[in-house]
Amino acid sequence: MNFALRFRPRGGASLWVGAILVVALVLAAASSLVWTPYPPAAIDVAHRLAPPSAAHWFGTDNLGRDVASQILAGSRVSILVGVIAVGIGLAFGVLLGLLAAFAKGLIEDGIMKFSDFVFAFPALLTAIMLTSTLGPGVVNAIIAIGVYNVPVIAKLTRATANSVLSREYALAARAAGRGPVAIAFDHVLPNIAPALIVQATIQFAIAILAEAALSYLGLGAQPPQTSWGKMLADAQNVLYNAPRLALYPGAAIALSVLGLNLLGDGLRDALDPKLKARG
Amino acid sequence: MLAYVLQRIILFAATLLIASLIVFAVMDILPGDAAQTILGPTATPEAVAALSHKLGLDQPAPIRYARWIGGALRGDLGLSYAYGSPIGPLIASSLAVSAPLALMAMAFAAAVGLAAGVYAADRRGRAGDAIVMGASQIGIATPNFWLAILLVILFAVTLRLVPAGGFPGWQEPARALGALILPAVALGAVQAAILTRVTRSALIEALNEDFMRTARAKGVSRRAALWRHALPNALTPILTIMGLQFANLIAGAIVVENVFVLPGLGRLMLQSISNRDTLVVENGVMLLAVIVIGLNFVVDLACAAIDPRLRAPAA
Numbered sequence: 001m002n003f004a005l006r007f008r009p010r011g012g013a014s015l016w017v018g019a020i021l022v023v024a025l026v027l028a029a030a031s032s033l034v035w036t037p038y039p040p041a042a043i044d045v046a047h048r049l050a051p052p053s054a055a056h057w058f059g060t061d062n063l064g065r066d067v068a069s070q071i072l073a074g075s076r077v078s079i080l081v082g083v084i085a086v087g088i089g090l091a092f093g094v095l096l097g098l099l100a101a102f103a104k105g106l107i108e109d110g111i112m113k114f115s116d117f118v119f120a121f122p123a124l125l126t127a128i129m130l131t132s133t134l135g136p137g138v139v140n141a142i143i144a145i146g147v148y149n150v151p152v153i154a155k156l157t158r159a160t161a162n163s164v165l166s167r168e169y170a171l172a173a174r175a176a177g178r179g180p181v182a183i184a185f186d187h188v189l190p191n192i193a194p195a196l197i198v199q200a201t202i203q204f205a206i207a208i209l210a211e212a213a214l215s216y217l218g219l220g221a222q223p224p225q226t227s228w229g230k231m232l233a234d235a236q237n238v239l240y241n242a243p244r245l246a247l248y249p250g251a252a253i254a255l256s257v258l259g260l261n262l263l264g265d266g267l268r269d270a271l272d273p274k275l276k277a278r279g
Numbered sequence: 280m281l282a283y284v285l286q287r288i289i290l291f292a293a294t295l296l297i298a299s300l301i302v303f304a305v306m307d308i309l310p311g312d313a314a315q316t317i318l319g320p321t322a323t324p325e326a327v328a329a330l331s332h333k334l335g336l337d338q339p340a341p342i343r344y345a346r347w348i349g350g351a352l353r354g355d356l357g358l359s360y361a362y363g364s365p366i367g368p369l370i371a372s373s374l375a376v377s378a379p380l381a382l383m384a385m386a387f388a389a390a391v392g393l394a395a396g397v398y399a400a401d402r403r404g405r406a407g408d409a410i411v412m413g414a415s416q417i418g419i420a421t422p423n424f425w426l427a428i429l430l431v432i433l434f435a436v437t438l439r440l441v442p443a444g445g446f447p448g449w450q451e452p453a454r455a456l457g458a459l460i461l462p463a464v465a466l467g468a469v470q471a472a473i474l475t476r477v478t479r480s481a482l483i484e485a486l487n488e489d490f491m492r493t494a495r496a497k498g499v500s501r502r503a504a505l506w507r508h509a510l511p512n513a514l515t516p517i518l519t520i521m522g523l524q525f526a527n528l529i530a531g532a533i534v535v536e537n538v539f540v541l542p543g544l545g546r547l548m549l550q551s552i553s554n555r556d557t558l559v560v561e562n563g564v565m566l567l568a569v570i571v572i573g574l575n576f577v578v579d580l581a582c583a584a585i586d587p588r589l590r591a592p593a594a
Contacts, residue, residue: 117294125530129564132552133305209422213534216424217549236428236538239443243432250425258420 015266021259029075038066040073041224049242058248061231062238067245071252074228077138077221078256081211082204084142089149089203090196096150097157098188101165102180112158115151127210131219138211138227141220145207156199160192194271201264205257212253228253283583291576298568303344306561334360347561356562361554366562369547374566376446377536377543380459381528384467388524391471393517396478401505403483411475418472423531427465427538434461444540462539466531470524477520481513488512515582515589522578526571 032040037057044064052059058067096115100108118126127144134140164170164187173183214220215229223230228249235245314330315322331337335346350357356366399411435443441461447454485491486509494504533545540546544563551559583589 117297124533125526125564125567128530128533128548128552129302129305129560132560205420212422213424217534217537219552232425232428239428239432240436243436246425246428246432250422250428253422253425254417254420257422258416261416261420 012266012269014262015270018259018262018264018266021255022263025075025256025259026079028072029079032069032072032076036066036069036072038069040069040226041065049238049245052244059242059244061234061245062242067231067248070226070231071228071248073226074231074249074252075256077215077225077227078208078211078253081138081142081145081220082207085145085149085207085211086200086203088143088146089153090200092150093153094157094189094196096154098161098184100154100158101161101188102184108158111154115154118148118151119155124210124213127214128217128219131214136214136219136222138221138225141211141214144214145210148210149203149207152203153196153199156195157192160195161188164188164191194267198264198268198271201260201267205260205264208253208256208260280583284580287576287579291572294572295569298572299348299565300344302561302565302568303340303347306557306564307340307343351562351565357558359551359556359559361551361556361559366559369559370544370562370566373542373544373547375449376459376541377529377532377545379456380462380466380536380541380543381525381532383459383463384470384528384532385521385525387463387467388470388474388528389521391467392474393478395471395475397482397505397510399475399479400482400486403479408479412479415472415475418468418475421469423465423469424534424538426468427462427535430461430465431538444538446539446541458539458541462532462535462541465538466528466535469531470528473524474517474520478513478517481516482509485509485512511585515586518578518582518585522574525574529567529570 042065044060046064047056047060048062048064050056050060050064056066056068058071060066061070096111100111126148127141130144130147131137131140134143161184165183170183170187173187178186211220211227212229212232215227216233218230218233221227221230231249232246235242235249238245314327314334314336318326318330328337335343338346347357354367356370358364359366359369362369395411395415399408402408431443434440441457446458449455482505486505488509490508490512491504494508495501499507529544532543533548535541536543536545537549544566548560548563550556551563
């Protein structure tokens, strides 16, 4: 057997391309904590709309701010929003999903009906409604996107947990007198973790898109905080003078989302070979 | 089928009721007094109290809810604080832009998504499949408002073929339709990419079924079996996703309408949010909820009509 073929990892190309893009995103965010070429919010009107050069890799915007520094700093907001919004979704979603799977009956029906209902609402609409009530800002954007994630995770948790609970080992554990909490931690969670990780990756991508859209509309990050969505809104004001300013933040969003989606697909293939076999 | 339809209608009505309660509750905790916002920061407390009373804002919540729903059922949505005009016509005129936009975007998404999905499934594992799947990954990752800006850069800034935005009104139907083409493409592209993937996987699943082998064994050509047997069986998941997609289209329109400065529902809502024009936002969100829930209702019925197994009573 061909050695290289035998050791080819199961995720394939999408896993690796996705992983590289996501690592690049994380590195950009991490490095921006300690270093950016210029302070991202520093205004320098004398050098406004400068083309890309050695001093300003991506040029400057209409207030003379360094675009490369803003892109680096913007990755921080994207990651922050993604991590917390997905965290909220996982924390409440897993809890509700497990509750539904274990409780059955009316509680299960209630939780699932509610999830279906919230699920039918697009993330962006939920976010717009909530930020309009709570006021604009990154924190409220995070809450809004997090709320949308809860039913997605809850539905997945219930469905996967139910299939674990119908297995012999779960029945055996129950017959041996183990309580629902012990069964949840020892048998259900370890078995549904792969599915949750894959879904969390996809929800992370959706969170980045939603944050960018909210910030573009002025409902997310507020000045002086920078965000890719806000950069696109600023770029639109000088579209005729410097169309290139609209390219960088958009490409940053698209590459991050692409990376996360590919990573999710790759992880699904790697963690669950059965799904891959189905094509 | 009749029992199924009745059951769906009851569920539809119940969902609408819950939706209206949630929308009312969320908008009701809006910080900031609407009367104070209308009169400005210099208004005296007495003037604010008087306006609150006139607008009925000092009534208890259940009464305000009942008045809102009662009014809506009679077609009276109340007055916009900011525009000082009835909300019904305001929303209707914005829908005259948003509804054609959403329909055009959905038509674009369905045409591209179904065609590309069938093509990829038919050539599963070959180069054409890989190219379509790669393109759809990029399509899903591209934010619709960025695509919208890129289209503006290409067609308005560089080629100067179309104006960068704005809407001439339906008095000039040709120019009005023209103004909606780029927004519809920007809005529909992501949904086309998603639909491509759904169509492909649903079709591949159907292609692996036993009835496909039977059809081929009977002498039905590959292409004919695909269209006559596989596609109808793949249609249920495709239709379900399309229902959900329409909801996403409507939400996405809020952003895309802003890129193209279209006077649609999205722009009206956004302006009303910054004006703290609560009633307009409340009615706008409720309208979107009615559209989304209504669409899911129609999709459920359509799926039951296509697939008799769905309307069988649960065993």
